[in-house]
Amino acid sequence: MRRVKADAGRRYRAYPTRDQDEVLTGWGHTARALWNVALEQRVYLWEQRRYTLRSAEQCKFLTAARTDLDWIGDLPAQAGQQILRSLDRAYDNFWNPNNPARFPARKKRGHRLSVPFPGQAVEVRKLNRKWAEVRLPKLGWLRFRLSRAMGGTIRNATVSCDGNGWHISFGVHTGRKPKAPNGKPACGVDFGVAASAFVSTETTPRLMPPSLTVNERWRLKALEQRKARQVTYTKKHNGGRYGRRLCTTIAQITKLTTRRANRRADFTHKLTTDLAKNHGLIGIEDLRVKNMTASAQGTPEAPGKNVRAKSGLNRSILDNAPGERRRQLEYKTRMYGSVLVTVPPFHTSQTCAQCGRVDPESRKGCGRLFACTRCGHEDDADHNASVEIEARARRTGGSDINSTRSIPRMRVPATGRRRMREAPKPAHTS
Structure with missing residues (x-):
């Protein structure tokens, strides 16, 4: 059985x-x-x-x-x-x-x-x-x-x-089976920090509301400082045994962090459900979040640079939860008859969605404006990246999916082509 x-x-x-x-x-x-x-x-x-x-x-x-x-x-x-x-x-x-x-x-x-x-x-x-x-x-x-x-x-x-x-x-x-394809248009989604999610079929980004208000952030900082003082006192005078006041402080910190996590989860669920319901194909980047959020602290022999700035960037990336969004899209697309396609993330922010030109100069200083050095195409950098992600997803997921635009010719740099060819091969067993 x-x-x-x-x-x-x-x-x-x-x-x-x-x-x-x-x-x-x-x-x-x-x-x-x-x-x-x-x-x-x-x-x-x-x-x-x-x-x-x-x-x-x-x-x-x-x-x-x-x-x-x-x-x-x-x-x-x-x-x-x-x-x-x-x-x-x-x-x-x-x-x-x-x-x-x-x-x-x-x-x-x-x-x-x-x-x-x-x-x-x-x-x-x-x-x-x-x-x-x-x-x-x-x-x-x-x-x-x-x-x-x-x-x-x-x-x-x-x-x-x-x-x-x-x-x-x-x-x-529940015994629920995957639904048949819903036949709705395709889209590409660029997950970022400044813009939480930019959908290729939309003209404005979707921004996640602050997970904590200004007063809540100040209170959380004060509680963490109080906890540090109480832990130091506990180790010196109480043998490391937590007292009532320290436990109360920890409970207050936990309440605030749980509230922040719930607000983040609420936005993530609403975003992924809307994408899965209203699109037939969803293209996202195959991000390596663990590598993206690696610490820049370095070692005592070779200390890192801009450690505090990198730590803030890591917190912002994790606050947007790109891994959790991908996990939810994987099962919600099966529920609503859509398809999730992950594409290589290299040079999506430097590729022109119109002519396929790859040039770092098209986005100087990693700003919000993308201006192609070849054809002069101008667009929001995140929206341009989402359109490029949609094109790559359609090439991978099939051309029978409806789209709101034609597929431009994508020029992949030599390093990218080499990585696409060098796929891991299974070990030979005799």
């Missing part, structure tokens, strides 16, 4: 009682400690004996630990088993060459609290149009705000906490 997997997610705001809040907080720290211990056990056995340990065998050790240690025994057995299976997936993603995941990392104390459960261990019942309850092992019924319909069979559930409070997330199997 084929196992049915979750193909959609549902997240709701949960409202635990005071007793449930204390229990969930303790379970969250236990889940984090169990992840670290299980990871340490796997690393030790591999380094000492070259033995690969998996969750099926670790579950036997978990059963013994639940008998000997009360703090582990208090955590539901289903949650502990789910944590070990998640560690299996983390290892599988690390060994998968097509997955960018790194080696599984240990979770610090400040990591977000979360407790996972399999779908068989939870039960959901609807109270009215706006409220519902979920029954969790050893906790009872937990109320949550039913902000949208579940729309499928529950395969897993996770209770997590952030700066705004507790949330319950469900992995749901």
Whole structure:
């Protein structure tokens, strides 16, 4: 029998009682400690004996630990088993060459609290149009705000906490299949910093509102400075043990940073949904965000230059979340019958969208104006880049997609042509 997997997610705001809040907080720290211990056990056995340990065998050790240690025994057995299976997936993603995941990392104390459960261990019942309850092992019924319909069979559930409070997330199997092509026009999108997104079929950029107001930025800066002073005092006079005031400061910082993340996520979801709904083909750049946001600090022997300026640029790039936009477009295009095409990003900002001329002088000083040195075409630099991205996407994704303009001849420099030819070849096996 084929196992049915979750193909959609549902997240709701949960409202635990005071007793449930204390229990969930303790379970969250236990889940984090169990992840670290299980990871340490796997690393030790591999380094000492070259033995690969998996969750099926670790579950036997978990059963013994639940008998000997009360703090582990208090955590539901289903949650502990789910944590070990998640560690299996983390290892599988690390060994998968097509997955960018790194080696599984240990979770610090400040990591977000979360407790996972399999779908068989939870039960959901609807109270009215706006409220519902979920029954969790050893906790009872937990109320949550039913902000949208579940729309499928529950395969897993996770209770997590952030700066705004507790949330319950469900992995749901909806059985939805990819839609047929919607036949709508194509577009290219240039993600940037000054202009959050410039669509080739539009004349004005889409700007992300500030994730924090001026007063909120000043307050966040003051709270971070206060935290630094309190941590220094704690290390000198309190043996490194966090006091009540320091915990309050950390909670206030977490609330502000969560608010900033939620506003960023709201803009990202609205942008990607609109693009996927109203276009048949979407072209974006295949950006290497990790390389783009690398630190310029350097080493003590060879210190970097303009470190603070590069740090500010890195924050601006990450604030626009180009990787998250690409991830959302990958699954939303399947939902709305469109196609996502990634194109090589080299020289998109220096290529004329009219004649295909590649010349750095066409955009002097990386300003907002693009003026071609050959044909005299003038346009906003980001809009010109988005039109060029659309042309490259149409050449890659197929010419049967409708477009609002003709495809210009694209002249790729010699280095670019060489990189396109030198694709990685699979190793020969005899």
